[in-house]
Amino acid sequence: MRIHFTPDDLLHIRFADEPAPLLELAMALATLHRPASDPVFTRWRREAARELPGHARPLLELIPPCGRGPQFVDPVVPDVQEGFERVAATSAEQVRREMARVAGFGQAPTPWTRRIAARDRAAWSELVTGLHDAYDSVLTEPWRRLRAGFHAEVAWRTSRWGRLGLGAGLESLLPGSRLDGLVWHMAPEKHADFHLDGRGLTLYPTATWSGPPLIATAPDDSKLLVYPALTPLPLLPEPQDADPLGTLLGRTRAQVLEALAEQRTTGNLAQDLGISAASASQHATALREAGLVATRREGKAAWHGCTALGAELLRTGAR
Known part of the structure; x- marks a missing residue:
């Protein structure tokens, strides 16, 4: 290669x-039924396979162990909801092209994947539901x-x-x-x-x-x-919760500032921190009024990011 x-x-x-949730999900599902996976994944594979919901199991017919599944199931976008919407909006032409490509890797079609290739409405409803269920089961906890x-x-x-x-x-x-x-x-x-x-x-x-x-x-x-x-x-540690910034700003607001070291929309921020969109907006507004965050608008989306002062506060807190 x-x-x-x-x-x-x-x-x-x-x-x-940024990491792309649905790309990570596709790689995780490929690893889940890949016999040649690194042994460090053995226990994780066993537990993930046991807990995978029934609606998500057909995805293993679509995403092969080699990882080279159809690209319409793993759009490279950092917002998981946008990812689901892109999957649902895949054109029939892209579906045909990608399913033909996957077939070229020796992935045998099944009755369900044939329905996916034909853009069958019921099969696509099952696909999107399966992706939601798989994401909740496999990635929500370790995200x-x-x-x-x-x-x-x-x-x-x-x-x-x-x-x-x-x-x-x-x-x-x-x-x-x-x-x-x-x-x-x-x-x-x-x-x-x-x-x-x-x-x-x-x-x-x-x-x-x-x-x-x-x-x-x-x-x-x-x-x-x-x-x-x-x-x-399986070897990734939990993120460290060092608290100098938490003491100064409050833990949630400190997490918001840390997250905004990379620009995010209000929706991204809420998703990443597990808080409501209203709460994310409120914290971003408070940080903006303190000169620690700047906000710009693109259409209906509000993008937030650290100012130089906010970045310096993060560096000081990290030290």
């Missing part, structure tokens, strides 16, 4: 900004750990790249890979060439997958490289 860069592509290598692990991985990788350089930084993502000129050689068990042609490469670490790297398309049309994060889900 080789990725071919142009010189311009090397200037457009970046990490994804804070997954998200914290994602950002810890990205922070650690980017800090090392300044010392390692681009080539060694890329090679460190996938031990055994090598960058030879403008070609990155990886995953020798695969036979595929991907030409970026100036579109760039987005790197996405996932703690729910231990298999070989996977290639998809990011929302900005760059290639998306999904690779196993350094720390897999």
